[in-house]
Amino acid sequence: MAQITILLCDNNQDFLKICGEFLETQGYHVRRAASPEEAVDLLENGRIHLAILDLRLVNDADEKDRSGLQIAQQYARSIPKLILTRFPTYQDVVEALRLDQYQLPPAVDFVDKRQGFQHILESVQAAEAKYLPLNWELRLNWQGNSALQILAEVEPALLQAGLVDHQEELQDHFRFLFAHCEQVTIGAPLLRQPGAVALPVVGFNPAGVEGQYVVVVGRAEVVTEEVSHFETAVPPNYSARFLALRAMHRGARLAAAAYTLSSGRLEEIDSLRQAYWRYPVTAVLNLIDHLYQNNLSHWHNAARPLPDEAAHSAFYRRWLAWPEEASPEWWQNQLRAIGEQAQRAHLLDTFHLTAVQLTCRLPDDPVGELLVLPNPLRQSWLPPLTTWGLIHGRIDLDRTLGSVRGQSWVIDFSQAGPGPLLADYVSLEASLRLDINDAPDLWSWHRLNEALSRAEALDSLPEVANLPAAVDKARQVIGHLRCWAAVQARAEKAEYEQVLFACTLARLAAFDPTQRYPRQALASFVQGVLLTAVLATAPSAPPLTAELPAAGLEGLWIDRDNKVVWVEGRRIELTPQDFDIITYLYERAGQLCERKAIVEEALGETYDEFDPEQSRLNSAMSRLRQKIEPDPRQVRYLLTVRGHGYRLLTEAP
Numbered sequence: 001m002a003q004i005t006i007l008l009c010d011n012n013q014d015f016l017k018i019c020g021e022f023l024e025t026q027g028y029h030v031r032r033a034a035s036p037e038e039a040v041d042l043l044e045n046g047r048i049h050l051a052i053l054d055l056r057l058v059n060d061a062d063e064k065d066r067s068g069l070q071i072a073q074q075y076a077r078s079i080p081k082l083i084l085t086r087f088p089t090y091q092d093v094v095e096a097l098r099l100d101q102y103q104l105p106p107a108v109d110f111v112d113k114r115q116g117f118q119h120i121l122e123s124v125q126a127a128e129a130k131y132l133p134l135n136w137e138l139r140l141n142w143q144g145n146s147a148l149q150i151l152a153e154v155e156p157a158l159l160q161a162g163l164v165d166h167q168e169e170l171q172d173h174f175r176f177l178f179a180h181c182e183q184v185t186i187g188a189p190l191l192r193q194p195g196a197v198a199l200p201v202v203g204f205n206p207a208g209v210e211g212q213y214v215v216v217v218g219r220a221e222v223v224t225e226e227v228s229h230f231e232t233a234v235p236p237n238y239s240a241r242f243l244a245l246r247a248m249h250r251g252a253r254l255a256a257a258a259y260t261l262s263s264g265r266l267e268e269i270d271s272l273r274q275a276y277w278r279y280p281v282t283a284v285l286n287l288i289d290h291l292y293q294n295n296l297s298h299w300h301n302a303a304r305p306l307p308d309e310a311a312h313s314a315f316y317r318r319w320l321a322w323p324e325e326a327s328p329e330w331w332q333n334q335l336r337a338i339g340e341q342a343q344r345a346h347l348l349d350t351f352h353l354t355a356v357q358l359t360c361r362l363p364d365d366p367v368g369e370l371l372v373l374p375n376p377l378r379q380s381w382l383p384p385l386t387t388w389g390l391i392h393g394r395i396d397l398d399r400t401l402g403s404v405r406g407q408s409w410v411i412d413f414s415q416a417g418p419g420p421l422l423a424d425y426v427s428l429e430a431s432l433r434l435d436i437n438d439a440p441d442l443w444s445w446h447r448l449n450e451a452l453s454r455a456e457a458l459d460s461l462p463e464v465a466n467l468p469a470a471v472d473k474a475r476q477v478i479g480h481l482r483c484w485a486a487v488q489a490r491a492e493k494a495e496y497e498q499v500l501f502a503c504t505l506a507r508l509a510a511f512d513p514t515q516r517y518p519r520q521a522l523a524s525f526v527q528g529v530l531l532t533a534v535l536a537t538a539p540s541a542p543p544l545t546a547e548l549p550a551a552g553l554e555g556l557w558i559d560r561d562n563k564v565v566w567v568e569g570r571r572i573e574l575t576p577q578d579f580d581i582i583t584y585l586y587e588r589a590g591q592l593c594e595r596k597a598i599v600e601e602a603l604g605e606t607y608d609e610f611d612p613e614q615s616r617l618n619s620a621m622s623r624l625r626q627k628i629e630p631d632p633r634q635v636r637y638l639l640t641v642r643g644h645g646y647r648l649l650t651e652a653p
Helices: 013-025 036-045 067-074 090-096 117-131 147-154 163-177 220-233 272-278 281-295 309-319 328-344 423-435 442-454 469-488 493-508 519-535 550-554 576-587 595-602 615-628
Strands: 005-009 029-033 050-054 081-085 109-112 139-142 183-186 191-193 196-204 210-219 243-250 254-261 269-271 350-353 357-361 370-374 388-391 400-403 408-410 417-420 556-559 564-567 570-572 592-594 638-641 645-648
Touching (some): 013 117, 029 036, 036 050, 050 067, 067 081, 109 117, 147 163, 147 210, 163 243, 196 220, 220 243, 281 469, 309 417, 328 350, 328 493, 328 519, 370 519, 423 493, 423 519, 442 469, 442 519, 493 519, 550 564, 576 595, 576 615, 576 645, 592 595, 615 638
Parallel strands (some): 005 029, 005 050, 050 081, 139 183
Antiparallel strands (some): 210 254, 243 254, 269 400, 350 357, 357 370, 564 570, 592 645, 638 645
């Protein structure tokens, strides 16, 4: 059959030519490789259905040469392979036929070359019948997207080389998954995520009976990981009521998994994002009820013991994709970059961030009030230990499906497994707050943020006067969601908000200061900054120093009574010598203070004319700079005037 592509690899050019021509006369498409390197390249990058590899690809005379078997063991494990040789040994056969994680051996058969081409053909046909049940008559009806568009969604690099192979490989996955059908109709993606898309698929068998499926197509490693989580983490009896894994097919670059829709109709199903805008609020609340009472209850009731601190921290770092290398200065710069771009987009009139507080003015605030909020970076991001169970781990507006009848489904099981129950509530609230802004109304959202923060309990929904209809709808949905968190997860308000704080702050890490964002996308980041600042007023956050003057919040200020220096809201503890030096410089702020004067007047020591560098002074100034500068690599306050002395600035540039 012309559709089957065989990789034939042998270092004997005559055998390669004659055997390849023979297989082609039998209707197969043959790709030839004369070396291990060529074979690996075709297995990893080409469209190959079956591989025939000579055992000795490097040296036929070397009894220890097992290069063909080694390739079969190490590359493209999902592709069935035949091993060719004239001298098979018992050990070779055992190694070749041992099953792997795909329940497929490195080689599906061991073929003796001495038995001729007809014997090779029979082995190929047997492997094809057993391992390649592809429906070549299947009609693929693409609606909303083409195969080319799906490839672009999954990995744009697939469009650059071997495009025809990749398109055919994508169709092969459907030919395998729907071998029982005569036609499938593929709709527009339900979900787009890095490396994969989820597609609604309707299949018709030869009798015209319809079946409905959700098919995840993506990079092989992405789909394989999701299926692994589904098979090991989804609770018992869940598949019978919602989604059941029907089959998975893996190729060289791509893989696909088909889930059977156990209830509902695809034509009635929307993502929660679509449902939020299309359905009345009562229908959205019914959907939320079903999601937590009927759907996720199967997960959350599977209790898990609390982990130790290391496992707790490791979960949140993985779940939030926490930027491991981010320093306090990095976070400060990240928030400042958001504020600067927001000002250029006229989402903020003013924005100023110090180590202690954030001040800004929202253009849609009717009274033009200057907001003074805590700097959210003052609060620890790691949430406390809370009740653990089995969680989905990816509940948001796009990975949750619903119908107007009030049914719910979840897709994308890549994070399913043990975790804090609050993750499945907070991730949806964060998505509602940060992803639902069709028309940015930051002032109204800020009022809602503050009202929810002031609520006495997690399950109490505050009234907020004169909210726009869209924001009030969010208020009702968030309130409903929080009630379920209080009931099902037995969550307290403080711990819930600490998880929400971490989840929102992690979203801000995705901001790229080198990019320019459309106004709507940028508004989500601004909303995130305002939300984290409001959440930082929680009791667990360190209190602001009310008596600290503006100079101590926004620049450098000396509290002479307590002999303490404040720099951008940070309390700096200094040695007596450090304090004497900085007090001397502070009294002469902005002026050049020569080295001799500092030594004699500030330290009360004799200036050594024969040591103009005054190495002790150098060390003292270096230590002082390390303490007071927010970033010692970018000096802002204690400046060196080469050859003369030092100048202290008290205002941040």
